[in-house]
Amino acid sequence: MARLSAIQLQSVPDVVANLANIKKTLSSLPESDEHLVVLPEACLYFGGQDGKQIEFAEPLGNGFMQQQLAQLATQFNVYLLAGTIPIQSQQEDKFTASSLLFSPEGELLNDYQKIHLFDVDVADNEKSYRESKLTQGGEKLSLSSLPSFNLGMTVCYDLRFPELFRALTIAGADVICVPSAFTKVTGKAHWQPLLQARAIENQVYIVAADQEGVHLNGRQTYGHSMIINPWGEIIAMQADGAGYVSAEFDRQLINKIRADIPVSRHNKFSVKLN
Numbered sequence: 001m002a003r004l005s006a007i008q009l010q011s012v013p014d015v016v017a018n019l020a021n022i023k024k025t026l027s028s029l030p031e032s033d034e035h036l037v038v039l040p041e042a043c044l045y046f047g048g049q050d051g052k053q054i055e056f057a058e059p060l061g062n063g064f065m066q067q068q069l070a071q072l073a074t075q076f077n078v079y080l081l082a083g084t085i086p087i088q089s090q091q092e093d094k095f096t097a098s099s100l101l102f103s104p105e106g107e108l109l110n111d112y113q114k115i116h117l118f119d120v121d122v123a124d125n126e127k128s129y130r131e132s133k134l135t136q137g138g139e140k141l142s143l144s145s146l147p148s149f150n151l152g153m154t155v156c157y158d159l160r161f162p163e164l165f166r167a168l169t170i171a172g173a174d175v176i177c178v179p180s181a182f183t184k185v186t187g188k189a190h191w192q193p194l195l196q197a198r199a200i201e202n203q204v205y206i207v208a209a210d211q212e213g214v215h216l217n218g219r220q221t222y223g224h225s226m227i228i229n230p231w232g233e234i235i236a237m238q239a240d241g242a243g244y245v246s247a248e249f250d251r252q253l254i255n256k257i258r259a260d261i262p263v264s265r266h267n268k269f270s271v272k273l274n
């Protein structure tokens with residue numbers, strides 16, 4: 001059976017240090033023939049000076065960060081989903097927050113550019129976030145076929161847009177990943193119910209890997225990485241600290257829930273796929 005894991009990180013603005021932490025955690029994960037491991041948003045650089053990412057953003061498919069991630073996927077025999085790393089965009093003064101999926105052979109299988117950007121006011125010490133100042137948003141759905149399931153990709157603030165999750169489900173997703181750096185304030189209020197709702201309404205597994213802690217620039221993230229089954233049950237959760245959560249993917253459970261409560265057949269509204 002396939003295994004799903006999410007790593008919870010307290011990432012720092014130091015790519016090499018974050019890679020070392022990820023490697024250590026990968027070495028402690030249970031082994032499985034087919035294993036998807038999801039890293040949080042901004043897994044290799046977080047909590048630093050805003051805009052620094054533009055200096056080391058890589059072209060898609062080429063560069064130090066991507067080589068290192070590919071090597072980790074191979075070494076630990078996992079499908080490795082790097083939550084986001086900065087990738088060069090067409091606009092010189094911006095990068096894309098891109099999720100990259102590497103195969104156990106070290107091949108870059110797919111990329112997803114975060115679509116919804118966090119331009120919001122939050123009652124925490126940052127007061128406001130304007131992600132679109134530095135980040136170019138994406139427009140396309142990203143879905144990947146792994147041997148046992150189809151993986152739909154989203155990032156963080158995307159969690160608040162159920163239409164994206166519905167579109168991925170209609171396109172065939174069985175598992176949807178939500179690598180995140182959710183703020184502590186909004187996380188406490190919204191993280192778990194939103195994740196459970198997305199799992200229940202789409203009858204999919206949700207793998208949510210979050211940043212946790214107080215980061216170097218004072219930002220606080222919520223943690224509570226979790227795996228939720230298509231019935232909406234939290235089957236693995238880590239509240240605080242660095243670590244990981246892991247659970248088995250059960251195809252029969254998806255089939256049963258979708259047969260018993262056939263929401264996709266009953267649905268009277270359709271969404272546009274692109």
Ligand SMILES: O=C(O)CNC(=O)[C@H](CS)NC(=O)CCC(=O)C(=O)O
Nearest residue numbers: 042118129131156157181182183186
């Ligand atoms: O800035 C970085 O280095 C990495 N990116 C993030 O932390 C992003 C954009 S600021 N955070 C979110 O999307 C939080 C969403 C959230 O917390 C919510 O929807 O409530």
